[in-house]
Amino acid sequence: MLKINWFSALPPARSGIARYAMQVLPVLAKSHEVVLWTDQDHVAPEVHKIAHVAHYEPGTPPWREINNGTISIYHLGNHPEIHASIWQISIQQPGIVVLHDLCLHDLFFTFSVRHRNDRAAYLNAMERWYGQEGRQSAEAFCAGGVSAESMPQDFPLTREATRNALGAITHCGGALAELNETPACPTAALDLPYAATEEPRYRVWLAARDGVPHPPYRLVVFGYLNRNRRMGAVLEALAGIGEREQFRLDICGQLWDESHIRAEIERLGLNSIVSLHGFLSDDQVEQKLSTAHLSINLRYPSMGEASLSQLQFWDYGLPTLVTRTGWYASLPEDATAFVRPESEVADIQAHLRAFLADPGAFRAMGERGRRSLKNHDPERYVDAMTRFAAEALGLSPRVSALALARKIGSDLTEWLPAASSSYLLERASKEIYTIFAGRRRG
Amino acid sequence: MKILIATSSAPFIRGDAEVLAGNLVEALSEAGHEAELAVIPFKGYPPGRIPAQILACRLLDLTETCGTRIDRVVGLKFPAYLIPHPNKVIWLLHQHRAAYELWDHPAGDLMHYPDGPVVREAIRQADRELIPEAKAVYAQSQSVSGRLLRYCGIASEPLYHPPANALLFHKSSPGDYLFFPGPINSADRQRLAMQAIAQCRERVRIRFAGEPGSLTEQAEYFNAVRKRKLSDRIEWLGRVSEDQKRDLYANCLGVIFPPVDEDYGYVTLEAMLSSKPVITCSDSVSLLEFVLDRQTGLVAHPTPESLAQAMDMLWADRRWGAAMGEAGRARYRDLRISWANVAEKLLC
Numbered sequence: 001m002l003k004i005n006w007f008s009a010l011p012p013a014r015s016g017i018a019r020y021a022m023q024v025l026p027v028l029a030k031s032h033e034v035v036l037w038t039d040q041d042h043v044a045p046e047v048h049k050i051a052h053v054a055h056y057e058p059g060t061p062p063w064r065e066i067n068n069g070t071i072s073i074y075h076l077g078n079h080p081e082i083h084a085s086i087w088q089i090s091i092q093q094p095g096i097v098v099l100h101d102l103c104l105h106d107l108f109f110t111f112s113v114r115h116r117n118d119r120a121a122y123l124n125a126m127e128r129w130y131g132q133e134g135r136q137s138a139e140a141f142c143a144g145g146v147s148a149e150s151m152p153q154d155f156p157l158t159r160e161a162t163r164n165a166l167g168a169i170t171h172c173g174g175a176l177a178e179l180n181e182t183p184a185c186p187t188a189a190l191d192l193p194y195a196a197t198e199e200p201r202y203r204v205w206l207a208a209r210d211g212v213p214h215p216p217y218r219l220v221v222f223g224y225l226n227r228n229r230r231m232g233a234v235l236e237a238l239a240g241i242g243e244r245e246q247f248r249l250d251i252c253g254q255l256w257d258e259s260h261i262r263a264e265i266e267r268l269g270l271n272s273i274v275s276l277h278g279f280l281s282d283d284q285v286e287q288k289l290s291t292a293h294l295s296i297n298l299r300y301p302s303m304g305e306a307s308l309s310q311l312q313f314w315d316y317g318l319p320t321l322v323t324r325t326g327w328y329a330s331l332p333e334d335a336t337a338f339v340r341p342e343s344e345v346a347d348i349q350a351h352l353r354a355f356l357a358d359p360g361a362f363r364a365m366g367e368r369g370r371r372s373l374k375n376h377d378p379e380r381y382v383d384a385m386t387r388f389a390a391e392a393l394g395l396s397p398r399v400s401a402l403a404l405a406r407k408i409g410s411d412l413t414e415w416l417p418a419a420s421s422s423y424l425l426e427r428a429s430k431e432i433y434t435i436f437a438g439r440r441r442g
Numbered sequence: 443m444k445i446l447i448a449t450s451s452a453p454f455i456r457g458d459a460e461v462l463a464g465n466l467v468e469a470l471s472e473a474g475h476e477a478e479l480a481v482i483p484f485k486g487y488p489p490g491r492i493p494a495q496i497l498a499c500r501l502l503d504l505t506e507t508c509g510t511r512i513d514r515v516v517g518l519k520f521p522a523y524l525i526p527h528p529n530k531v532i533w534l535l536h537q538h539r540a541a542y543e544l545w546d547h548p549a550g551d552l553m554h555y556p557d558g559p560v561v562r563e564a565i566r567q568a569d570r571e572l573i574p575e576a577k578a579v580y581a582q583s584q585s586v587s588g589r590l591l592r593y594c595g596i597a598s599e600p601l602y603h604p605p606a607n608a609l610l611f612h613k614s615s616p617g618d619y620l621f622f623p624g625p626i627n628s629a630d631r632q633r634l635a636m637q638a639i640a641q642c643r644e645r646v647r648i649r650f651a652g653e654p655g656s657l658t659e660q661a662e663y664f665n666a667v668r669k670r671k672l673s674d675r676i677e678w679l680g681r682v683s684e685d686q687k688r689d690l691y692a693n694c695l696g697v698i699f700p701p702v703d704e705d706y707g708y709v710t711l712e713a714m715l716s717s718k719p720v721i722t723c724s725d726s727v728s729l730l731e732f733v734l735d736r737q738t739g740l741v742a743h744p745t746p747e748s749l750a751q752a753m754d755m756l757w758a759d760r761r762w763g764a765a766m767g768e769a770g771r772a773r774y775r776d777l778r779i780s781w782a783n784v785a786e787k788l789l790c
Contacts (some may be wrong), residue, residue: 067553068546092556166560225666393563400493400564407494431500435524437569 002386003033005066005087005095006051008075010036011044013080014254014279016223016308017075017100023193023308024385025050027378032386035069039085053190055171057083066093071389076161077101078303084111096389097165102175102304102326103156113142125160130398154300156181166399167392169385171306172327177302184402186395188388193381194311196373204318205290212291215246215354220292220318222285223309226253230298230323230344233262237348239268243356244417249274252288253384289316294346294355300341302326311376314369319362321351335369337362405429443789444511445470445477446504449527449535450484454731458708459535461606462582466533466788469560469781475789480515482506484520486538489552489561496521496568518578520565524572531788532576533601536586536705541565542593543703545707570594580787583706585728593730600731601787602779604715605708607625607684611715613767614692614758620693620721620753623687623709624652631700631723631743631744632663638749644757648698651679651690691716696756696763703727714738714774719766721752732777738770 006234009015011022025047028034035052036043056062066072074096075283076083084107090097101107102198112122119142126134134155140146147433151417158176162168168176173189176182182273196202196415212218219238225231231251250389251274255261280288287293289295295313297320307326313320314335322328339347355362412421447470449463463479470477486492499521504512505528513611517523517532541562544550552558573579573596580601581587581614605611626632632650638721639646654660666677682690691697697713700723710732713720720739735741740752756763 061556063556063558064553066556067558072559089556094557094560266663396563397561397567399557399560403490404493408497427501428497431497435500436564437495 001032002071002389003035003069004028004386004389005035005037005069005072007037007072007076007089008098009077009079009082010038010040010047010053012042013040013082015077015079015225017077018084019332020100020192020308021075022047023195024382027382033380035208037066037089048330056089058088058281061089065094071393073098073167073385073389074165074378075100076104076107076256077305078104078106079232080107080110080115081411084115087111088261090161091164094164094166094396096167096169096385096392097156097159097162098169099176099324100171101306102158102170102172102179102181103152104161105152105155105157106202108157109141109151110162110297121267125157126155128159128163130155137278149301152303156304159183160305164399166396167388170304171331175304175326185398186388186392190381190403191376192306192308192311193378194308194315194373194376195378196376197368202315202317203368207285209293210268214293215356216248217246217359218291218294219247219253219294219296220288221249221296222289222313223253223297223307225251225253227256228299228301228303229256229392229401230300231255231261233268233344234266234296234298234348235261235274237266237345237352238273239270240345241349241352243275243353244270246356247273247352250277250288250292251275252277252280252285289313289318290317292316293359294318295327296321296340297321298323298339298344299328300325300344302328314366314373317366317370319355320369322349332368332372335365335372337365363373397436401432404432404436408432443475443513444507445475446480446512446527447477447516447518448482448504449520449521449784450482450483450499450520453483453762454457456678458502458706459519461763462535462603465603465606465781466516466518469785470789473782473786473789475776480525484521486540487555487679488557489555490557492538492563493568494710496524496565499525500572501636502526510754511553514789517775519603520527521568523576524568530574530576532579532598533784533788534573534579534581534586534590534598536582537569537590537593538565541619542589564595569610570596578709584731587705599787601778603784604779604781606617608711608715608779609734610684611688611712612692613677613717613771614689616695616764616767617624619647619649619694620696620756621690621700621718622650622698623690623712624650624681626650626652626659626663627695629640631702632748633666633742634723634746634749635668635698636663636670636672636702636745637674638753639672641746642748642754642757643750644754646753646757647677649677649679649690649694651682651687652746653681684697688741690717691718694718695760696721696739696754696767698722698749699726700742700749701726702728702744704729708759714770715766717757717767717771719763721749721756723749732770732773734773736766738773740765740766757775 008021009018011018016196027410036051074086074090075098077100112118123138125137156179158181165185167185168187170189171192295318300323302325321337337351467477502525515527515530517533520538523532540550540552579598581598584600587600590596696719698721699709710729720733722733723744725744733739742748742752
């Protein structure tokens with residue numbers, strides 16, 4: 001049994017990670033001692049029933065209490081209000097970092113430059129991982145000369161989040177390597193956990209869906225609707241097909257720029273077809289998803305994140321349109337309808353027409369998606385996560401070894417010419433390896 | 443033989459370990475060898491610096507001096523005992539205790555740092571990996587040896603040494619007090635003894651020697667004595683000379699010494715050399731190697747009630763106390779506690 005310090009957003013925080021936590025924690029707390037560390041002002045009562053909730057001040061963490069745990073598990077995404085404090089703890093106390101986004105540039109830029117007015121910290125991080133090119137691009141970005149969309153793609157800064165980690169977990173296999181952001185610590189890619197709702201309740205939802213007179217068919221977009229959720233393309237596609245009256249689109253969630261979207265709806269003449277609902281309660285979500293026919297879950301560019309919403313759509317047996325990118329590109333071909341980033345509008349329109357031509361085929365697609373949830377069993381996830389954590393713990397002296405190697409490298413370059421330093425570097429690296437890698441020289 | 447005693451020490455701090463290292467050099471010299479100290483300055487905070495100090499030790503070359511071979515290195519303290527040498531023997535005074543049994547103890551400091559767990563594992567890893575390089579591993583006491591086995595899986599042999607000026611300790615007729623030698627600190631639990639005396643049925647008296655860590659602490663003790671109306675039964679002697687200390691041992695009825703998890707504890711040995719029984723506690727780990735309950739002293743539970751009972755017993759039956767004191771002296775002799783024995787073991 002591990003004694004786990006868990007750092008993540010917790011309900012009622014409006015975060016996918018808080019929803020994810022509620023999938024994992026009940027299972028984790030059954031077989032491990034878990035302390036839920038938070039700097040949130042309020043944590044939902046149901047969380048307190050799962051494990052002990054402890055408060056910390058980011059500036060003065062109670063290290064003695066935290067060190068009572070065997071290992072800390074930190075959950076990081078791009079939202080600075082939620083994740084900056086967790087990141088600050090994680091770089092001080094090595095633990096397992098769970099990357100919910102794989103491009104964390106926005107987190108570090110917003111936290112350092114906007115929140116702390118510490119431009120140097122951001123520039124140093126960019127230089128640390130991308131050299132002079134990184135620093136120059138960061139300076140240009142701060143000066144407004146580079147687009148906010150290209151920076152996370154070109155400079156994900158993910159290694160900044162894992163630079164002191166014992167291990168890193170993602171929900172998307174191979175993604176870190178593709179980004180060229182593989183950290184120095186061990187990594188594991190685990191399927192995002194989701195506990196499928198039991199069959200009787202699912203049958204009730206199916207009955208509710210069948211009970212909705214159709215057409216019009218109900219389309220649903222759901223979650224935190226940032227710029228990369230492609231709402232413009234969705235609206236344009238819908239407006240551009242003659243059969244648009246056969247659809248109704250429910251936009252549920254927080255929009256990055258609501259007034260812009262409202263203006264687009266107006267401009268495209270979609271007022272009678274599209275409804276904005278804002279952030280919904282759990283009951284409202286259930287009502288919307290159980291009566292929808294097709295969900296739209298696009299991302300471009302992707303920050304490498306996996307989507308709990310996607311698993312929730314499948315839980316309701318909903319067929320889904322997704323962008324063929326990042327984690328979404330790895331989803332089963334027979335359970336999703338792919339949209340290519342380069343031809344978004346045309347692909348969305350083709351799928352909508354295909355839906356009208358054969359709604360049964362799409363319904364079968366949604367059912368296959370629901371069946372695929374067996375790969376996302378939280379029990380399996382927790383087992384894999386804790387095994388990985390235990391293995392990573394055994395390698396923790398590596399953290400000291402790497403810190404020492406960095407320090408020696410940096411010290412020597414200050415006073416010893418490169419030509420004279422080879423003996424010392426070789427001796428020191430051999431000794432560091434012997435001392436901390438746990439392998440005696442032969 | 444040319445022998446280097448490799449140890450580490452915080453500069454300007456002189457404690458038991460430094461005295462021991464000096465005595466060892468003397469003992470080896472008396473045995474006809476050239477012995478010298480190699481003291482590595484050590485600073486254990488912030489913890490992130492400790493791995494660098496391990497590495498610094500590993501990079502030292504103690505194989506020769508001015509073209510002459512150094513025949514043996516004896517490692518005493520962390521991280522100096524990790525210095526490599528083809529003919530090294532470790533006599534472990536103690537490991538970096540904050541990474542082991544003091545990890546979650548109030549006296550441990552590592553736990554208060556964010557990188558404490560990682561540094562703890564690095565220290566343990568280094569010990570596990572590098573201590574077995576030594577040709578032989580001895581420990582200053584059974585408790586140190588037990589910890590090395592428990593935490594690192596490394597076997598070692600306890601090797602006892604005498605306190606300073608062992609030959610000068612002597613015995614005299616039992617007087618009318620129990621002696622509690624200093625220094626005064628929370629680990630030695632003078633406070634527990636004060637709570638106990640208040641519960642004694644006999645008119646037990648204790649004479650405490652040693653200085654408290656601070657004036658505040660001293661005031662606390664004095665206030666406690668006044669509050670409990672024990673002024674006629676407790677005497678604070680403050681700092682005493684070595685001669686006075688030996689006389690206090692010689693003339694007491696018995697010695698009381700119940701420290702928490704003491705690694706060696708010269709007090710017990712000094713009491714045994716003075717033929718006095720020792721009252722200690724069941725959690726005063728290393729003392730239990732020497733204090734055999736009801737044979738060479740009394741082992742109480744670490745509670746005021748239990749300690750009071752032991753004090754009453756010793757106070758009431760002085761002949762029994764004297765007999766236990768003699769048995770303690772005999773046990774000291776049987777254990778062959780001498781510097782000559784230490785030198786012989788470390789060089790074989």
